[in-house]
Amino acid sequence: MTHCPICNGSVEYKSEMTTYSYKNHSIKIEQSGEYCTKCGEAFLSAKDLKTTKLQIANFKRKIDHFLTTDELKRIRKKLHISQQDASEIFGGGIRAFHKYETAEVTQSKPLDILLRLIDENKISFDDVKSIAV
Numbered sequence: 001m002t003h004c005p006i007c008n009g010s011v012e013y014k015s016e017m018t019t020y021s022y023k024n025h026s027i028k029i030e031q032s033g034e035y036c037t038k039c040g041e042a043f044l045s046a047k048d049l050k051t052t053k054l055q056i057a058n059f060k061r062k063i064d065h066f067l068t069t070d071e072l073k074r075i076r077k078k079l080h081i082s083q084q085d086a087s088e089i090f091g092g093g094i095r096a097f098h099k100y101e102t103a104e105v106t107q108s109k110p111l112d113i114l115l116r117l118i119d120e121n122k123i124s125f126d127d128v129k130s131i132a133v
């Protein structure tokens with residue numbers, strides 16, 4: 001794209017600080033994409049959006065009180081299990097934990113609660129495993 005389809009101004013590829021809002025909360029994120037130098041309109045490709053996807057997903061998870069992708073990974077590693085092991089124990093399909101940890105899908109609330117309880121040593125992981133498998 002060389003010209004803005006809205007105002008016909010010139011478009012350049014750059015990185016801009018943009019504000020992302022969700023449920024009365026907002027964060028500033030650096031979003032690369034094509035921006036019109038005249039009207040400021042942003043034209044973001046799927047590739048541009050992918051670079052900020054994780055940041056936005058984790059921002060929403062924090063507001064909705066869900067474990068973030070890093071927290072999930074930390075807990076799983078603490079339990080010494082692979083993504084595949086975790087998916088077998090907790091269900092959701094073979095790629096479930098891969099999807100949760102890459103923010104493709106958000107884990108269910110009951111799973112989120114269960115993982116927090118295990119992480120805080122309020123439920124033993126051995127007990128969970130003995131029931132699950």
Ligand SMILES: [Zn+2]
Pocket residue numbers: 004005006007008009036037038039040041
């Ligand atoms: Zn424009």
